[in-house]
Amino acid sequence: MxxxxxxxxxxxxxxxxxxxxxxxxxxxxxxxxxxxxxxxxxxxxxxxxxxxxxxNAQLAELAPATSAVYGTLLLGGGLYAFTRSGSNGSLLGGVSGAVLMATAYFLMQVPETKNAGDALGFGSAFIFCSVFGIRLAATRKLIPSGPLLGLSLGALAVFISAYLQDSI
Structure with missing residues (x-):
């Protein structure tokens, strides 16, 4: 930037x-x-x-920071849900999301592997969008699935932009 x-x-x-x-x-x-x-x-x-x-920043230049912030929020949300309700699924989802976003972040730092990092971030955000969308549709409860779906859609938009810009 x-x-x-x-x-x-x-x-x-x-x-x-x-x-x-x-x-x-x-x-x-x-x-x-x-x-x-x-x-x-x-x-x-x-x-x-x-x-x-x-x-003169492009949305794609924000992809590494987005992966770091998104991964941190997923980990924090998973830990919070685990401590509040003992949900092992939330803990597993938060930890796996944080690991995927950390891997994407480190791949985005090297020009040779930037496309792989963008693709990993895109795929992970897409999966989390699907999971949170299904949970929102099944439970009809806005909290916590609604904000997490919005956050995942925002991250997905950044990763799509980064992948398309780096692929061209």
């Missing part, structure tokens, strides 16, 4: 306040960090510096 700031010396042609026609009625439009202020009386445009920062 890269954040770039426009070069201030290249953007500030002259200060609008020092321009003799600066008192004229103006309107502004912002394009790529430049603020173009056309002066209505003359039709000339003045470029002024803008404090806008650009984020």
């Amino acid at each position: 890269s954040i770039s700031t426009p070069n201030p010396s290249a953007l500030l042609l002259f200060s609008p306040s020092s321009h003799p026609l600066s008192k004229a009625k103006t309107f502004s439009s912002h394009i790529h960090g430049l603020s173009f202020t056309p002066l209505l009386k003359t039709g000339k445009k003045i470029a002024v510096k803008s404090a806008t920062r650009f984020c």
Whole structure:
């Protein structure tokens, strides 16, 4: 993820306040960090510096962080469910989800295995979406399956984006 700031010396042609026609009625439009202020009386445009920062991140660049956060939340949820109700299935699901997401995270760190990590993250999120969707449909209880389904769908969207971007 890269954040770039426009070069201030290249953007500030002259200060609008020092321009003799600066008192004229103006309107502004912002394009790529430049603020173009056309002066209505003359039709000339003045470029002024803008404090806008650009984020050039793609959704796919968030895949390693998504796998780490998603795995941590799955593990925490499984441990919480186990301590509250003694659910061995939740504990097994949380631990296996954390292991799969940790493996996907480490595979995404190496360029040669990034596609495998994306595919593992995608497949795991797809399986968890299916599990939580089936549980939600079977129990008709929004908690805990509903938020977990939403979280899994969000992770699935990131992993699909990462896999498609890296495959092309």
